[in-house]
């Protein structure tokens with residue numbers, strides 16, 4: 314993952330502080346300046362604030378000896394944020410399946426996700442029940458691969474699905 318563009322500079326002008334340890338970076342100190350990758354969110358913030366001078370340019374200064382710790386934390390923050398956006402199982406949380414089974418499982422997961430999306434979009438009780446039965450069959454197929462779906466990791470709102478299903482049964 315790209316965290317930013319790394320500059321190694323000698324501090325000129327007034328003292329700054331280190332993002333990582335909050336200690337001073339004095340004039341003359343060789344330190345790291347990371348220009349952070351510009352995401353959509355930051356771009357939007359810059360637009361709202363209006364472009365004046367260096368507005369919108371996001372950078373972090375850290376001591377060279379703090380760079381590794383900074384990078385690790387930035388990486389963790391960013392992968393957490395990414396996981397939240399995308400849903401799904403955390404990287405390396407260990408689904409130990411042969412590649413072939415993984416492909417099959419992934420296909421089933423997608424199929425089930427599509428059915429659940431259709432349930433959310435459907436208004437007809439009959440239709441919802443039919444979709445739900447299909448989703449149940451797919452769930453059983455997933456379970457047969459040896460690793461069940463992980464409900465906590467779904468990005469989807471399960472309460473919304475459950476509400477649709479109770480509605481269909483009412």
Ligand SMILES: [Zn+2]
Pocket residue numbers: 331332333334335336375376378379
């Ligand atoms: Zn530091």
